[in-house]
Amino acid sequence: MNGLAKDLTRLIGDGKVLCQPEDLLAYANDATHYFRTQPPDAVVLPTSTGEVARILSYAYEHYIPVTPRGAGSGLSGGATPVKGGIVVDTKRLNRIVEIDRDNMTASVEGGVVLQNFHRAVEKRGLFYPPDPQSMSVCTIGANVATRAGGPRGVKYGTTGNYVTGLEVVLPDGSVIKTGGKFVKQSVGYDLTHLMTGSEGTLGVITGVNVRLLTLPPVTRTMVIVCESLDQAAELVSEIIARGAVPAMMEFMIKLAITVMNNYVFPPLPTDGEAYLLMEIDGTAAQVEHDAETIKGICRDMKAREIREIEDERVARVYWKARSAMYPFIMTIFKRCITEDITVPRSRIPDLVRSVQEIAASVGIMIGLAGHAGDGNMHPTVLQNEINEEMEAKAKQAIDMLIRRGLELGGTISGEHGIGIHKQEYLDWELDQIQIDLMKRIKAAFDPRGIMNPGKIWVEGGQQ
Amino acid sequence: MLKLENYRETINKCAHCGYCQATCPVYLEDLLESHVARNRLNLINQVLILGSMPSSQRFKEIVDRCLLCTNCTQTCSSKVPVDEIIIAARAEIGKGKGLKGFVMSKMLQQRGLTGLMSKAGSLVQKMGVAAKQMPQLASKSFDQIYSGTIPAQGDQRGRVAYFVGCGTNFLFPDTGIAVVDVLTRNGWEVVIPAGQVCCGIPAISEGDLAGARDMVATNLKLFDPDNVEAVITDCTSCGMMIKEKYSKLLEADDPLQEKAQALAGKIFEITDFLQLKGLSAAPGSLNQSFTYHVPCHRGWSPTVADAPRNLLGSLPGAELRELEEPERCCGAAGTFFLQHRDLSESIRSRRLEQIEASQADTVITQCPVCRFYLSAGLESQQVTHPVILLSQAYNTVSS
Numbered sequence: 124m125n126g127l128a129k130d131l132t133r134l135i136g137d138g139k140v141l142c143q144p145e146d147l148l149a150y151a152n153d154a155t156h157y158f159r160t161q162p163p164d165a166v167v168l169p170t171s172t173g174e175v176a177r178i179l180s181y182a183y184e185h186y187i188p189v190t191p192r193g194a195g196s197g198l199s200g201g202a203t204p205v206k207g208g209i210v211v212d213t214k215r216l217n218r219i220v221e222i223d224r225d226n227m228t229a230s231v232e233g234g235v236v237l238q239n240f241h242r243a244v245e246k247r248g249l250f251y252p253p254d255p256q257s258m259s260v261c262t263i264g265a266n267v268a269t270r271a272g273g274p275r276g277v278k279y280g281t282t283g284n285y286v287t288g289l290e291v292v293l294p295d296g297s298v299i300k301t302g303g304k305f306v307k308q309s310v311g312y313d314l315t316h317l318m319t320g321s322e323g324t325l326g327v328i329t330g331v332n333v334r335l336l337t338l339p340p341v342t343r344t345m346v347i348v349c350e351s352l353d354q355a356a357e358l359v360s361e362i363i364a365r366g367a368v369p370a371m372m373e374f375m376i377k378l379a380i381t382v383m384n385n386y387v388f389p390p391l392p393t394d395g396e397a398y399l400l401m402e403i404d405g406t407a408a409q410v411e412h413d414a415e416t417i418k419g420i421c422r423d424m425k426a427r428e429i430r431e432i433e434d435e436r437v438a439r440v441y442w443k444a445r446s447a448m449y450p451f452i453m454t455i456f457k458r459c460i461t462e463d464i465t466v467p468r469s470r471i472p473d474l475v476r477s478v479q480e481i482a483a484s485v486g487i488m489i490g491l492a493g494h495a496g497d498g499n500m501h502p503t504v505l506q507n508e509i510n511e512e513m514e515a516k517a518k519q520a521i522d523m524l525i526r527r528g529l530e531l532g533g534t535i536s537g538e539h540g541i542g543i544h545k546q547e548y549l550d551w552e553l554d555q556i557q558i559d560l561m562k563r564i565k566a567a568f569d570p571r572g573i574m575n576p577g578k579i580w581v582e583g584g585q586q
Numbered sequence: 587m588l589k590l591e592n593y594r595e596t597i598n599k600c601a602h603c604g605y606c607q608a609t610c611p612v613y614l615e616d617l618l619e620s621h622v623a624r625n626r627l628n629l630i631n632q633v634l635i636l637g638s639m640p641s642s643q644r645f646k647e648i649v650d651r652c653l654l655c656t657n658c659t660q661t662c663s664s665k666v667p668v669d670e671i672i673i674a675a676r677a678e679i680g681k682g683k684g685l686k687g688f689v690m691s692k693m694l695q696q697r698g699l700t701g702l703m704s705k706a707g708s709l710v711q712k713m714g715v716a717a718k719q720m721p722q723l724a725s726k727s728f729d730q731i732y733s734g735t736i737p738a739q740g741d742q743r744g745r746v747a748y749f750v751g752c753g754t755n756f757l758f759p760d761t762g763i764a765v766v767d768v769l770t771r772n773g774w775e776v777v778i779p780a781g782q783v784c785c786g787i788p789a790i791s792e793g794d795l796a797g798a799r800d801m802v803a804t805n806l807k808l809f810d811p812d813n814v815e816a817v818i819t820d821c822t823s824c825g826m827m828i829k830e831k832y833s834k835l836l837e838a839d840d841p842l843q844e845k846a847q848a849l850a851g852k853i854f855e856i857t858d859f860l861q862l863k864g865l866s867a868a869p870g871s872l873n874q875s876f877t878y879h880v881p882c883h884r885g886w887s888p889t890v891a892d893a894p895r896n897l898l899g900s901l902p903g904a905e906l907r908e909l910e911e912p913e914r915c916c917g918a919a920g921t922f923f924l925q926h927r928d929l930s931e932s933i934r935s936r937r938l939e940q941i942e943a944s945q946a947d948t949v950i951t952q953c954p955v956c957r958f959y960l961s962a963g964l965e966s967q968q969v970t971h972p973v974i975l976l977s978q979a980y981n982t983v984s985s
Contacts, residue, residue: 141620145644148632149618149625156602156628168617195619196604214617238608259608259661447663453601454664 127187128165131209134181135174139215141166150210153195153202154257157458158543160203163190163210170215172290172298172329179327180296182209188576189294191323193234193265196257198461199542201269201322205577211327213264219243220330227335228287228304233264233328250338252279252370255538256446264328270320272538274371274402274445277363277496279336281538283319290330291318294569298329306334317564322540323575325568339404342370343414344438347421348395348428352472355397359495360469361420367413369401373445374471374495382451386444387437395427397475399495400445402438448492449503458506459490460517463545464528465537468498477527478502485520487513499537525551541579549580588795588834590634590674597635597671599664600627606658606668611915611933612651621651623658623668630675641679649675651926653919654791655882656826670834676793720924721757721958728759729778736766736776743773743866744815749805749828749853751821752784753954760970761820761954764977765856769818771867771980772860776818779808785824786835791920795835802835806842811852820856820971822881822890822952823920828853829886855952856973857893865897870982872975873903877946879937879960879969880913881953894950894972901979907944914940918959930959938963950975 124132128142141147142165151162164187169175182189188208195202204210216234222244223229229251231240237258244251254273255261261271263282267289272281288302302308302315318325349355355374362369375383375398384390391398403413414431421429432438444451452459466474475491478500482489488507493500504520506513525535525548535541535548550558558580568574606623607613613622629648632639639645654669662668728750746769754762769776782805786798805828811817819825832846840846854862876898880891891913899906917923917933941949941964949964950972951957961969 141618143642143644144639145629145642145648146618146620148628148639149620149622152602154601154603194604194607196607212619217617236608257603257605260604449601449603449663451663453599457598459601 125164127209130181131165131167131178134177135167135169139168139170139174141168150192150195150212151204153192153197153200155198155200155203155542155544157460158200158203160205161207163204164207166210166212168212168215172216172292175211175213175216175292175327175329176296176298178209178211179292179294182573183295183571186571187573189327189573190575191265191268191327193262193268194236194257194260196261197265197269197539197542198463199269199322199536199540199544201540201542201575201578202265203543205543208573213327213329214262216264216329222247222249222335223304224249226304227337228306228332229335230304230330230332231263232330233267234262235264237261237263237266244335245338248338250336251285251333252336253282253285256449263331263333267319267328267331268321268323269540270538272494272497272499274373274494276494276499276538277372278368278370283316285333285335286315286319286331287334288332289315289318289328291326291328293326294571294574300330302332304332320540322542322578324565324578325574339370339406341407341410342402342404342435342438343410344400344402344432344441345414345417346391346430346432346441347399347401347426348392348430349397349399349426351396352475354424354426355399355495356469356472358399358420358424358426359471361424362417363468363496365416365420367403367416367420369413369417369496370404371400371402371442372494372496373400373492374398374500375400375492376475378490379448379492382448383441383444385451386447387440391430392428400441402442445492452490452503452505456488456505456507457509458517460504460521461539462502462504462521462524463499463536463539464502464524464533465497465499466528466531466533468495470531470533471495471498471500473531474500474528474533477531478524481520481523481527485516485523487516487520489520489524494537497537498533543578546579546581587837588670588674588677588790588831590630590671590678593667593671593674594635596666597627597631599666600624601664603663605663606661609657609661611653611655611657611917612929615929615932620648623662623666626652627666627668627671630671634675634678646679649679651929653882653915653917653922655915655919656885657882657913657915660885670831673790673793673795676791677795679793723756724759726759728755728762731759732762732766733778733780736770736778738773738775739770740867741773742775743863745775745777745813746859747777747779747809747811747814747817749785749809749817749819749824750778750782751819751824751954752788753821753957757958758954758971760974764971764974765818765820767977768856768860768973768980772863773866774815777814781808785827787823787827787831788920790827790831790835799835802832802846803842806832806845806849809845809849811845811848814852816854816859817849817852818854818856818859820952820973821954822855822883822886823955825853825855825890826883826886855887855890855893857897857952857976858887858890860976861889861893861896867980868983869901869976869979871902871904872898872979872982874947875905875907875945876948876950876975877907877909877941877944878912878972879909879916879941879949879951879956881951881956882913882915882919883953884913890952894952898950898972898975898979907946909944910940916956916960918955920955923959934959934963941967948975
């Protein structure tokens, strides 16, 4: 055991510190394994906020980099340590502290797995909508840190819309509690939402308060096969404008449907140019009403086909296939890099056409799926070989995609965050005044620059 | 062959998404990412394929601390055959040479030698395993009760062969008796080829590919899949082995290859087969509640986990009480529980809580090791094979 691991063990006890290379390898990457990284020098697995505080004050004192980590399922490299140091794995902070039905709030530790939390609240007839596609493994603290969203964003918003308070260990080891159980607060700066999306660069999120909704009793899944991209976009806008907002509304192109047909039976027709997979939810009467409205719109606008999936179990297969899209693509390709551009939803057809043009002009395949309702699209750059030429092409395609997303009035990341992956594009979207302001905020929280260094902006997070 | 060099490409299909954390029983106990498929694959790649990291005690531990339950493989959208890669790595590391490997590969190569089996038992005890942690051998093994061809009762619908696994033969002959009873009542003539040996899954789990291959060859020579409607197994692990691994254990040009593939096309778990073909004889009632512990080795048939629910759930007096997580592992995993006692017991303790919470009279499962291991931990509920309950329901009609 090295000196660092010995010190850490002395601070938090046996069985919570890893320092063997075979273990460190497991914490050297997140889902973006294609970035070159430096494995950490130690991994800690604290079980309490107090332990996290002791680790951070030690790291602060010794100027050791700290990378907080949830499930390591992120797509931006946010949980990837680039300067070694200590990885703080939060997954053993996994207690659901309280589910308060009277106030419709819950309090959890940062490492609670989202799906476990979904199950726990839904058992009580309550609902926590945020649904990043990694929900079977990802943790709520890390959802807050990346401002994670998912298909339900269109109707229900993302993690940030539900967070009402946080417990955070600051880089020097002090612990703050922001916000609380209340859903309204007007007291000073909103540190809760400053921490939300801070990607581990300001502190470690060890506790989260969220507000809850009532669980919609009925859901129904529908697939609309559209003649054209424009028709799909017009349908999306019309459905939302008419108030029949689905809980999820996923946009897919033929390639994605071909992938999905590996899971669903009977297979979906592949003769449309675009597809909308949606789930409507609410009371039985509401669902019926919304379904009729949507079907009426589809008839009026002459969509090719509407498939309603009555059987709950079958419907789950469609959604499971949707969330498996990214890893499934890996059965075909050697590398896939998923982008996260978000545009005003009326610009989706422009974006889709641009994606196709970029793929053709660069000479690389780009898959496409996304959350149509909120304009958050996931073009995925696919490489069937890993070599310098393909990597250069991939980079060129990503540059062009991001440039185009911004031209269409969009943003470079809707829900994945910046991490390492998008740091070179940060100043494409934000002006220098904002970036400098962010750096000053960073310096105020973390004057020694130990928290998740090398993320968000290109160098180190320091001025 | 299940050789690591054949997985050079497939191992890189891992998208590193980490979704395997959701279902790995070992990870869910340890909450250490070192002990989940994503890292196991990465490590095997670095150490044994790329040679960029040296082999070490810790590496071996990580490769060893896997149940081969296939939950990660079933969760994996990239369809990486994690279990096969672990088996290939174990073969390369040279497991299967220790005492347990010897027991697994040599003892189970023979049948009808109960003496030898009990000798195996005493060897295992020397490994420091208390008697009550070991399954008790049945006083009469299945092959001492039934052999040869058992005619159908009433009109014959066809002929099936029965692959009798070690669990049924040595520990739970009551399962085999029920298999024969239910099949023959439903018009199936049952052929039990003499000389069957272990399916080989314990041997590959130890990385003993050569030993497993011998068993595969012995069994393949005994079965004639072209002349039967189906080959029946009552054990989901034997079924997975025969369906998915037999062909892979043989070289591509092995003369037995064709037979291995034919057998893979004909192998069915007993309740799965009954559900597929329908019951020609009506069972009676089953006046009890039951819950279903779905075995981990279910991925080889999309319907094998529905079959017991459908067959038994509709019987008069039967009440199916689903478990909180029907597919959660019990921790036994062949002989894993003998070597990793604390880990297995802590995996099991969560399972026992869920089973007790179901308040069902009976627990059903199609895996003899789950049956033994859950029984050993439960106070009052009995654990049995679904075909035994079905046979009981038939006997309420006859009596």
